Amino acid sequence: MDPRPLDALAKARDKKVIVETKAGKQYLGILRAFDIHINVVLDETEEREGGEVKRKLGNVFLRGDTIVLISPAA
Amino acid sequence: MDPRPLDALAKARDKKVIVETKAGKQYLGILRAFDIHINVVLDETEEREGGEVKRKLGNVFLRGDTIVLISPAA
Amino acid sequence: MDPRPLDALAKARDKKVIVETKAGKQYLGILRAFDIHINVVLDETEEREGGEVKRKLGNVFLRGDTIVLISPAA
Amino acid sequence: MDPRPLDALAKARDKKVIVETKAGKQYLGILRAFDIHINVVLDETEEREGGEVKRKLGNVFLRGDTIVLISPAA
Amino acid sequence: MDPRPLDALAKARDKKVIVETKAGKQYLGILRAFDIHINVVLDETEEREGGEVKRKLGNVFLRGDTIVLISPAA
Amino acid sequence: MDPRPLDALAKARDKKVIVETKAGKQYLGILRAFDIHINVVLDETEEREGGEVKRKLGNVFLRGDTIVLISPAA
Amino acid sequence: MDPRPLDALAKARDKKVIVETKAGKQYLGILRAFDIHINVVLDETEEREGGEVKRKLGNVFLRGDTIVLISPAA
Incomplete structure (x- = not known):
């Protein structure tokens, strides 16, 4: 079976990722959960x-609709 | 079973959370209810x-479509 | 059963509420009806x-898609 | 049964209404038809x-997606 | 049965209509086809x-999502 | 049966078309494929x-959501 | 059977592609996965x-909703 995009998210579970939103913000954290709407925790x-840490947020639920990309943190 | 994003919201029920909207506003309150559209009460x-309290609103229904993130209040 | 967001709207039926829209307007009136799309009457x-009364509208149908929040009027 | 938002539109059928759109325009006319998407004719x-008559359009189909509110014309 | 919005489009088939889009453009042409998404040809x-003819386009498919209104051309 | 909008796209298959997007760009090419979401190739x-050739792209997949109109190239 | 847009993406699998987003950014990489929402990895x-390399990102999940076009890299 051909790989699917959500498989890539499954591989990133419990690893550090960058999530970028339409509003141009980045959320750097450990990916705990996601669903087909690309809601993530x-x-x-x-x-x-703009490269600067603005806030420490601990646990965060991000609504999929606002997300542009998700990438493993280097 | 892998954890799902809505599980994180379930854990935050009856606790203080911050909800941020696409319009850049924050709503700080006790999470009473949510659904799969991420409508929350x-x-x-x-x-x-911008860090300042603008209004006290008591009970509020927020439409999921306008929500960017939900995080337990520190 | 856990409370759901629409239950909060059901409790507000026939009571005075504030409805705020994405365009930054407020509609203050008695909530007569709502549905799962959050269309309200x-x-x-x-x-x-901006805090000022602009118009008296009587009966109004508001499309859910434009609504940010609904809150009982204090 | 609790009243539903579309019931309010049904009552306004064949009466004069104001329809306001996301682009800030108003359409004043006799409501002939509507559907669950809030497409209206x-x-x-x-x-x-801005309060001024811009055009006489006769029969108009308005796509629901662009509509903010519908209210009986006073 | 109550009239439905798409009935109004059916009556306009093979007649001259104005289609207006969210981008503020007007397309004046003979309505040949439409569907429930309000895609039109x-x-x-x-x-x-702004009242001026910009281009002659002949046959055009317009995606419903971009359409604000459709009206018979006077 | 009444003609449907996708029939017009079917007739344009393997012919030169202009595709215009919400961002105001034009893509001139031979229509190879389309689907009900109006994704096109x-x-x-x-x-x-603005009337100028910006890039030669060869084969392109355009997401339907960004498309305003499709018209046979004159 | 007529070709479908996703067939074009299937042919580009494991090849270098350009993905352009609504925010005007380009992502150049090897297409590993896609789905019907045009989510891609x-x-x-x-x-x-603007033609300049901004970041090296390695593996990236891009949400379909933000994508304008996908084209094989020349």
């Missing part, structure tokens, strides 16, 4: 904007 | 903008 | 913008 | 913007 | 902006 | 903006 | 803006 989350 | 809600 | 409606 | 329609 | 189409 | 595609 | 991804 991160732990130990830092919000960044 | 908060109690004892304060609306904040 | 208000009676004795006043439209406000 | 008006007759004898006047388009207004 | 026009023939002998003129694109207008 | 063009071959030998030129991207134009 | 790229490997060895470079983010570009």
Whole structure:
């Protein structure tokens, strides 16, 4: 079977990821959960904007509709 | 079973959360209810903008479509 | 059963509520009806913008898609 | 049974209504038809913007997606 | 049975209509086809902006999502 | 049976078309495929903006959600 | 059977593609996965803006909703 996009998210579970939103913000945290709407839950989350840490947020639920990309943190 | 994003919201029920909207507003209140559209109901809600309390709103229904993130209040 | 967001709207039926829209307007009126799309109908409606009454509208149907929040009027 | 938002539109059928759109325009006309998407058809329609009549349009189909509110014309 | 909005489009088939889009453009042409998404096909189409003819387009498929209103051309 | 909008696209298959997007760009190419979401695939595609050729793109998949109109190239 | 848009993506699998988003960014990488929502996963991804490489991102999940076009990299 051909790989599907959600498989890539499954592989990133419990690993550090960057989530970027339409509003141009970045959320750096450990990917704990996601669903088909690309709603995601991160732990130990830092919000960044323009490269700077803006806030420490701990556990965060991000609505899929606002998400542009998700990438493993280097 | 893998954890799902709505499980994180279920754990936050009856606890204080921050809800942020696409319009850049924050609603700080006690999470009473949510559904799969991420419509949420908060109690004892304060609306904040740019760090300042703008209004005390008590009970509030927020339409999921306008929500960016939900996080337990530190 | 856990409470659901629409239960909060059901409790507000026939009571005075504030409805706020994405365009930044407020509609103050008596909540007569709502559905799962959060389409709502208000009676004795006043439209406000920036705290000022702009218009008296009487009966109003508001499309759910434009609604940000609904809160019982204090 | 509790009243539903579309019941309010049904009562306004064949009566004069104001339809306001996300683009800030008003369409004043006789409500002839509507559906669950809130697509509506008006007759004898006047388009207004900022209180002024811009155009006489006669029969008009308005796509629900663009509609903010519908209210009986006073 | 109560009239439905798509009935109004059915009556306009093979007649000249104006289609207006969210981007503020007008397409004047003969309505050849439409569907429940309000995708439409026009023939002998003129694109207008601010009252001026911008282009002659002949046959045009317009995606429903971009359409604000459809009205028989006077 | 009444003609449907997708029939017009079917007739344009393997012919040169202009596709215009919400961002105001034009894609001129040979229509190879489309679906009910109006996702389209063009071959030998030129991207134009303000009447000028910006890029030669060859084979292009365009997401339906961004498309305003599709018209046979004159 | 007529070709469908997703067939074009299937042919591009494991090849280098450009993905452009509504925010005007380009992601150049190897297409590993896609689904009917046009969610895509790229490997060895470079983010570009205005022709310049902004970031090396490696593996990236891009939400379909933000995508304008996908084209094989020349």
